[in-house]
Amino acid sequence: MLKQWPVVLKNMAQSTQNLLTAFYYKKYFEWGFPTRSFVQVNIETNTICNRTCHFCLYGIRDEVPANPMAAGLFFKIIDQLAELRFSGRLSLFSTNEPLTDKRIYEFIRYASLMLPNSYHTLVSNGDLLNQERLDRLFSNGLDLLLINSYDDQALQRNRHWYDYALQRYPGKILHTDRTTYDDWDSRAGHIERYVKNVTQGFCDLPNYALYINPKGRVLSCCHDFDEQNLMGDLTQQTVREVWYGRQFTALRRGLNRGDRGVSDLCRGCDRPPNPDYFRWNATQPRRSGKGLRWFPRRPSLADQAEAQAIREKHLQRENRPRVSRRGVPECLPVHQQS
DSSP states (O other), X not given: OGGGHHHHHHHHHHHHHHHHHHIIIIIHHHTTOOOOOOSEEEEOOOOOOSOOOTTSHHHHOSOOOOOOOOHHHHHHHHHHHHHTTOOSEEESXXXXXXXXXXXXXXXXXXXXXXXXXXXEEEEEOSTTOOHHHHHHXXXXXXXXXXXXXXXXXXXXXXXXXHHHHHHHSTXXXXXXXXXXXXXXXXXXXXXXXXXXXXXXXXXXXXXTEEEEOTTSEEESSTTOTTOSSEEEETTTSOHHHHHTXXXXXXXXXXXXXXXXXXXXXXXXXXXXXXXXXXXXXXXHHHHTTOOOSSSOOOOOHHHHHHHHHHHHHXXXXXXXXXXXXXXXXXXXXXXXXX
16 A cells, blocks of 8 residues: 555646646636736847748748847847846747847847846757857857757757757757657648637737737737737837736737637637646746746846946947948938937
């Protein structure tokens, strides 16, 4: 009988965990409890990808304009998150390939210095990886790199970098073989070949995640390719104002009642709610020893000074007048324009 107790206790713990999950990550939404703060932030720093995958925006559009996020806007968003003592997951990408942005390493460094309680992650197709870039990502504060391999050539290459990082940075890299994966998402109906039956019921994404595009516009989810569900504009509003604002509140209220007709985007969406994904994003910072709920750390004076140096460097570069081939400035820095 005593030998069975570990199994019994394990089953009891699992049942308790399932009940907590059902309440905390699902019923909370459906019962209309007050809005929590977000636990995930995705900031897309540019709109460039080196692939045209069949399941993605870049595979269904003839052209996607290459829009970089202004450095000043990026620092403004991170500073606002620091004021809120954000301690969730921060990812500097959305549908793009983050390594196409040469600024990504110092942007990660700035975010890791100003948000010491956050869990900093990236997802990459791995095509642009090499040893130097891997080392730069982790040395600048990245907590987790997730690599997806979409063809056999990428699979072989990415396995090499995965093995390298696993030895040197254990616990900080994951690799997924997507070469035989066939359960693709239609991205709210955008990818016609993968459209399934429209989903009914609540949606978890607007209840815990912020998706910010390079123009500073906050979208309801990562499937919003055309700004159909525009929740706010961070060039005009603060992060707090957008999250608790009228647009987000109305969208959540409708979706949490199970009304997928709140917008054209949601009406055609076939993504089922996934409370487990929410749970992973909410708990990963604490599991990793970061994101302490009751006593979040503030950036040290030394970290603030290093972050300020990064900020000044990029703002000076951004405001530097560009010179045409004739040697005439094409434009003046913003603060000098009249």
